[in-house]
Amino acid sequence: MIDKGTIDKVMDTAQGQITEVVSEFVNLKRRGINYIGLCPFHNEKTPSFIVSPHKGIYKCFGCGKGGNAVNFLMDHEQISFIEAIKILGRKFHIHIEEKELSPEEMAHQNDRESMLVVTSFAATYFMDRLHKSDEGKSVGLGYFRERQFRDDIIQKFQLGYSPETKDAFTKEALRQGYKLDFLEKTGLTIVRDDYQADRFRGRVIFPIHSLAGKVIGFGGRILRTNKKTAKYLNSPESEIYHKSRILYGMYQARQEISRQDRCILVEGYTDVLSFHQAGIANVVASSGTALTTDQIRLIARFSKNLTIIFDGDAAGIKASLRGIDLVLEEGLNVKVLLLPDGEDPDSYAKKLGGEALREYIKKHETDFLRFKTGLLMEESKNDPIGRARLVQDIVRTISVIPDSITRSEYVKDCSSLMKVEEQVLFMEIGKLRKKKMEKNYSKTQYNSPVPPSVSNTADHMVSRAASSSSNPFETEEREVLRFLLKFGNDSLGEFEMEDGTHEISVGEYIISELKQDELESSNPLYNKLMQLYEENYGNEGFSSSHFFVSSSDNQISSLATDLIAREYPLSRIHEKLGFMREEKDCLDDLVPKVVTELKWKKVKVLLEEKRQQMKKAEEEGNQEMLMEVLQEYSNLQQAFVYISKELGSRTIV
Template identity: 65%
Template sequence: MIDKATIDRVMETAQSQITDVISEFISLKKRGINYIGHCPFHNEKTPSFIVSPHKGIFKCFGCGKGGNAVNFLMEHEQISFVDAIKTLGRKFHIPIEEKEATPEEMVKQNERESMMVVTNFAARWFTKNMFETDEGQSVGLGYFKQRGFDAEIIKKFQLGYSPDNKDAFTRQATIEGYKLNFLEKTGLTVVRDDYKADRFRGRVIFPIHSLSGKVIAFGGRILKSDAKAAKYLNSPESEIYHKSKILYGIYFARQEMTRQDRTYLVEGYTDVLSFHQAGITNVVASSGTALTPDQIRLIARFTPNITIIYDGDPAGIKASLRGIDLILEEGMNVKVLLLPEGEDPDSFAKKMSGDELRRYISENETDFIKFKTSILLADSNNDPIKRAQLIQDIVKSISVIPDQIIRSVYVKECSTLLQVEESVLYSEIGKIKKKQRDKEAGRTAYKEKTEEPVPQNQPTAITASSKNPLDAEEKEILRFLLKYGHLDLGEVDLGDKKAVMLVGEYIVNELRQDELKSENPVYNLILEEYEEQMKTSDFIANKYFISHSNPDISQLATDLIAREYPLSKIHKKHGVIKSDTDLLAILVPKVVLELKWKLVKLKLEQTRMKLQQAEKQGNMEEVMELIKEMSLLQNVFKLISLQQGERTII
């Protein structure tokens, strides 16, 4: 457990340095007093992710996620609150002191954390085995040295070796207290009934790191000749490792990807290692798997520019062409470098210095149109049918580009290269897009047709499980509470007396005296904590709730505080009001009345429906009670409407 004072210190430091925290994971650009970038939590073409250093918050106006630096780490890295605090503590050199966990707390450690502990142990064990055993030095270390990798690269990437023994790792792990259950779930140990064996035995090990640098999986290359065994073997999918969502080397490349505003994409582990050894670190690998949209979006967090580096294998190149279309579809800029025949990125990088390699790439990389055209034209052999298919293939690639201007540039280039009229190409693009629209429309129609119809003859009842009908009004009240609760509202008429009150005091008093509660439990929690905390002299609501350990509360507070409401044209025209703080005496009572007006209106509608049902059923006793209730509600509704001065009385 971490003491509250340490947590508060970490939270305060992280809040003041939130841009520094988030920029380690995505590329941010300054825009006014804020920073903007592509949201890492959903797919977007236009950046809508805002970081506000002044407020210490982030907010995506596309998917709605928001919060403080701790919330960001928890969501982005899928880690617990405690782990996020520890990570930020290390970053800002804040000592984290913990009391010893009880047996009950140890039991409660979640599965994901346990798996992380196991993979971290395995990475250390594989490395130690390679450097400190005879077999590891002669076989594992010998292999890496033979491939030309120096000690610095080997240690940087935590390379290792698993001995050619059935269960050497598994036995040592269980001796040191690691449970077989988690050894199996991480894929380190293969378990079948009474059979237990090391998955990576007899292989050199390439640890796979998450964005935050934690080992989440492994790749292993076999060293002996075995026709039945795969040359490369990866960890299976697990709670902590999804191969379609991670790229090898991303942890070591991310900062340079942002600085260079470009990513080099290669295929294998050793390709990445050789580039790093040459001094080029903005390089990642798909690890031999087909490129996926999630991997492309991962790159897009740091830069929109990708150069794919292929070796001279024609079959591999053709199989990879689909990846280019996926990159284009994500709105990114892609270039391609085809290495000389017989070379791969690993071997090629070893033949020249980093500067020479950068220069070679810069001088020889080409855009995807020229690359794809040259590859496909070689197969057409002047056959008109094959040539027509080639044109259709390239047009299909151009059609997925979301940016119209970039699309038009490629159309012009394609027209020149293939000697086809631009109008013909645009016509083909139009056909492709229409076909796609029709396909999407068909899916929508099918979905609407198969959805269960809503009964039309039943009255709509407002229940706790339905959508909160007062959500907008309640959020507006909470916004005033969090942003302006500490400010003076002025003299308030309390019926039998008048009193000078703060905004927060007035709102809490109004809601409590009418016993108003929300259907949203998070709203109620905020109000309860506000009421308790406002008694303390150093309470600052926006800071308190943005830094809240409950991510639901923190995100809601961020959302409310991040909202900006433009002033009316009348106010601007006369230049009377600078901000809504100048109108608190008018606005605060108004938003409270708005909630009460809406609530009474909803109760009137509910009571009216109940009355209609009672009349149909002939229940005269209930009819009389409901008429009395209707009369009371109408009087209250009339009173509130008169106070607002702008409602139609119904």
Template identity: 65%
Template sequence: MIDQVTVDKVLETANSQIVEVVSDYVTLRRRGINYLGNCPFHNEKTPSFTVSPHKGIFKCFGCGEGGNALNFVMKHDQLSFVDAIKFLGKKFNIEIEEEEYSPEQLKQKNERESMMVLSEFAGHFFSSNLTDSDEGKSVGLGYLRTRGFRDDIIEKFQLGYSPEQRDAFTNEAIKQGYKLEYLEKTGLTVVRDNYQADRFRGRVMFPIHSLAGKVIAFGGRILKNDKKTAKYLNSPESEIYHKSRVVYGIYHAKQEITRQDRCFLVEGYTDVLAFHQSGISNVVASSGTALTSDQIRLIARFTKNITIIYDGDPAGLKASLRGIDLVLAEGMNVKILLLPDGEDPDSFAKGRNEEQLLTYINAHEQDFIKFKTSLLLEEAQNDPIKKAQLIQDIVRSISIIPDSITRSVYVKECSTLLKVDEHILMQETGKLQRKKQEEDYRRNIPRAQQVASTAVEPQTAAAKSKDTAPNPLELEEREILRFLVKYGERPVNPDDEEPISVGQYILHELKQDDLLSVNPVYNKMMEAYDAGCANTQTPTLKFFVNNSDPELSRLASDLIGKEHDLSKIHQKFGVVTNAEELLPKLVPKIVMELKWKKVKTIIKEKRLLVQKYEVSGNSDAMMEEMKELITWQQVLAHISKELDGRTIV
């Protein structure tokens, strides 16, 4: 493992020399204090790619790519975080100091490496059998050619053939010195007592590659007509292969996905091959398994735009709706393409060239609202009950979209398509969001804390139970609520021509960043205040203290009753005087404090995940988390600047 001191040293040096790093790949010309060149991540004739040596960052104003020197190298060379650090360390003559592995970590690392080497050997074995053996050429290669696949596509994806003989591969692997233990762990060999046999015998082989291009697993298609045997067989889960985190073809597609800023998602291996053969390479497959959040996040590392291509099978379409919701939940822009009846992506692509395919896709793809509406309206027909259920179903999908602006756009479109009042749809969306937040809260916070948090200070509740996980933002959230209920009508900018109230300011700031609390009672108070403002009746302290909802009444009383203790937070700002007179300073400050602490919490979680994935050897996941960590550190630096230069730790 690379120690953090070394990582920080490499980052500091590389960012201070970012022009030198980028100049190895891009011809830069000085323009003022910055440098300009053609972006390496998309095709452009007019330079829009800028490098700022003063800030240590790059930014393309054409495609939107940006970041520091490490981000540039990782993206351009498709390197993992660790490999990029080593690359930059070598470039700037920085010795990479690595911490020693514990015996357990060393064993895990050696085991992973042994399984990776074995998988590479298996890939070569199957590939050579396809092209060099009589059985492979007549059976395996013959099948692929009848399916219309060219030799260059077969070679590109390293397709192969596993002989029909029961243990042909196992015997050869053992002969070459590979251990039976790893043959079993990779799933290449089935071992039962004294019985051992090849898992994939008599099948055309589709190697599954990691993001770095290493063979980590296989899919095999049987060529005999045997109803008792599965047509496709995949490698089982192993130390190096987790099917829920892998999409087929990502290694071959990642650069084109980045360049096109778009990804096509199909179902099977041959669908991917057919698209590549037609000239479209920004395509991946879920390999026949149900789409997972990890797979979507993998694609999201290269683009936020995804088109899912389905054939017209009704049963398959219904099952696809869950996958669409997962894509939406990850903040992706999703479109759906339904192929004509009787066509699948494989057959459809083979009859068309790249231009014809793209023309058809662009003309027929739909956003998820239109797709889901047309699909479910056909079933509902004129039944008002079914139509109401349809609306609820679509609103549920909209509610899981993380970006508030995107949600509002979809609500407007849904309102137009289904002829339902936009305000009602927005209310229902908000309810579903709050319900999910409360479910998450109850699932993660012990019952004892749920009861205590509405009546006593969180520290008191935490003291009663070692199992309690206190809300790290408790102090700031409660102080914000206290300002809301006590000073909500007062102006936060009394000297401006158009003053904004404390309540309006707080609601705007929290809404734009989706800063919901883990405590549902706090969210309920915000909701009640928002609803009152919408009805032009700004809630007052009396409204909350005398509220018919006992939770709101208790919380309001608790906030004001413990006002002296809560106001100690003002000491952070150097304020120990009348809070009401200093609202213009206190309110923005405490909101910014909340954001600062929230980002600090996220950074802490990201660092733990980076350490976890580094120990397990999952470099792809570690790279993803590290990229997010760097982004959040930049956000923290910006907020710290707003907070008058608070030290970042």
């Protein structure tokens, strides 16, 4: 357990440094007083993800995700609140004391947390065996020395060694109290009936990290010559490790990728190590598999510029070309570098060294489409049918590029290279894009009740949610809560009370008005927020926005972020009057308006309910019920007339 004071200290520090927290995972660019980037929680090509340092929040206006720094880590890394607090505590050098978990308490941890504990132990074990055991030093460290890797690189990537003995790791893990169930789930131990064996035995180990630096899986290279055994072996898919969503070295490279605004993609683990050793740190590896959409989007979060390095294997290059269309479809700018025959990124980095390698990349990297066109044209020089297939292939590639200006520039370039009229290329691209749009439209129509023409903006999401919600007062209640959170501490002016004239805050006014008329929401979360406000607003130093945004309750924090994230510089009321005023400058007008608007809507809905009850009583001939409902209806009508007069011209703000 972590005491509340420490949690509050971590949350306050993280809230003040939210830009630093988020920028480890998202490439942020300053936009006025805020920062903007591509949302890490959904696929987007135009940034709608905002980080507000002065509010201490993040908010995506595309998918609706939002909250504080702790919420961000929890959602992004799929970890618990306590785990997020620990990570932020370490980041900001805040000492966190907690009691050590017993084996029984460890068993009660959820699967994901337990698996992360096991992989962390495994990484430490493998490093220890590499440096401290005779076998590790002679075999494992000997291999890395032979590959000319320095100690700092070995430490930076936490490289290790798994002993040749069948179950050396498993026995040690069990002796330390780790459960066999989690050893099996992480793929570290192979379990079959009474048989238990280490998956990576006799291999040098390459730990694979999440963006937060957690070890989530491993790659292992065998050192024995055995044709029946795969040279490289990876952790199997698990709750914490999904090979298609991760790139080797991204944790170590993410900040440099963002700083240089370019990512270099290579194939293997040692390629990444050699580039880092040469001083080129913006490099990641696909680990020998074709790029997936998730991996491409991971790169795009840090940079839109990608250089892919190939060795001289022609067959491998052609196989990879098909997958690069996916990269273009995600809006990345792709360049290709072909190394000299017989070289791979590992060997060439060692041969040239950092400066020469940088110069070589800069001089020889080629635009992907120009590279692809040149490569395929070489094969179809004297073959008209082959050239036609080439044109179709290039046209398909250009058609997936989302930006129309970029497509147009590529059409001009390829028209010149392939001696084909631009108009012909444009026509073919138009056909392909139309076909794709029709396919996507049909899919959307089939899968979603929402018209495909409606864009996925936060405004549409809110309006759809409000219209389809079982709560008919959704819009009005959210507006009241927004004023409560943004301006709860601000003065609303002086009001006449039974004991004289008193200055009252926005929060006090709203709480008083809603309690007076016993107005509760059908949304339990809204009621909870109101209750928390009432319980805490009298406390010394209470700040409504800070209190709710930094709440340890993820739902409360997300709701608070959503409510205060938008800026409303001009009320429609004052727009009609012909002059502009900030909301803060006219709270004495706006706050009573939004509260009265909620009351007006509540009474209006109740009147309709009473009308339906009267109609039913008439149909059933129940005179007693009819008279009772009629009296209630009359009372509500009087209230409605009074509220309507108070509201004046019914302006929605």
